[in-house]
Amino acid sequence: MSDEVEPGHVRVRLDLSYDGTQFSGWAKQRTLRTVQGELESALQTVMRLPRPVELTVAGRTDAGVHARGQVAQFDLAAEVWAEHGDKLLRRLAGRLPHDVRVWRVAEAPAGFNARFSAVWRRYAYRVGDHQGGVDPLRRSHVLWHPWPLDVGAMNEASAELLGEHDFAAYCRRREGATTIRTLQQLSWERGADGIVTATVRADAFCHNMVRSLVGALLHVGDGHRPADWPGRILRAGVRDSSVHVVKPHGLTLEEVGYPADELLAARSREARNMRTLPGAGCC
CATH class of the missing domain: 3.30.70.580 (Pseudouridine synthase I, catalytic domain, N-terminal subdomain)
Known part of the structure; x- marks a missing residue:
């Protein structure tokens, strides 16, 4: 439009x-x-x-x-x-x-x-790791993970993924679409109710990106992978069968951010441009 x-x-x-x-x-x-x-x-x-x-x-x-x-x-x-x-x-x-x-x-x-015109989208992904499962009243919005999660390890692993990268390893490719994105925030916090929430903010997301990132970081949180593993997957630049796309029901689009009114049109034109990483070829 x-x-x-x-x-x-x-x-x-x-x-x-x-x-x-x-x-x-x-x-x-x-x-x-x-x-x-x-x-x-x-x-x-x-x-x-x-x-x-x-x-x-x-x-x-x-x-x-x-x-x-x-x-x-x-x-x-x-x-x-x-x-x-x-x-x-x-x-x-x-x-x-x-x-x-x-x-x-x-x-x-x-x-x-x-x-x-949007300059960022913020998602939350909610996970419960209680041995007994997820509260039935929240079952449609929280993923149950059957192993205890180390939030500190997940935050350590997440830090390597921040910034502008080609997220091809964490996206489902679409013909003619770039997988370069700027990941502005990726952090984990355990609430007083025990639910572990990932906050994920970027200028935009490619298909399955958030759910793939969460899938990789859960492997770190439960001790099945080291903290540097998600970063190595990112740098490899190809889909890895060991990175699972987690189920959709834990994911919520929380907020969309826009610039000041006088910058809306310029942002819209900029967002339509195909991005490349610095030093990358155009073709």
Whole structure:
């Protein structure tokens, strides 16, 4: 979607959350239930539109992944926005299913693009290592790991992965897409409830990146691998069969960060450029 809004239209920003358990991911599919499909249907219904709006999202989550701070956008004729804008939040609350909620509806500033204007995405991955398993009330949001985890060792291993790297070893490759990312934060903390939470923040993520990183670091935490192993995997630059992609239900998109309004358009243009590492060839 262009950053330029057609004359006579406004760009609308949605801030939303969802429980991904019963969704086949974000992206609309013909025969499967998705977050995008539910939202576009609800928006069309409550505004009585002749055709669905087209949503652009900050991060396309996989099946089973949750979101607390997802951001999406769509363009709407100005007269329709004037008629429905102040009622949209309440009407969506009455139309959407219980596992997806919109918390804010607002006209977006000039140059805003939910996907390309973002400067970072922050995810959390939650793991329980209690010998008895995971609290049944949290089973859809916490992975059970059957061995005790050493959070200190996991943080030591995580430090080697920070910065700008080619994360090909931790991503599922997609034709024409780069796997170079800047990992800004990767840290682990055990809460008072015993749950171990990974906080993972980057400018963007390639497919399966967070769940692969978590899978590698759990091997360090339970003592099956040394602390330098995830870094060696990263530098090798190829997928390793011993790095498991952990299950999706422990993962939540917590927050998406954007620059100041006057920098939105420039950030969007920058994010569209194919990145290479310093010294790397262009082809």
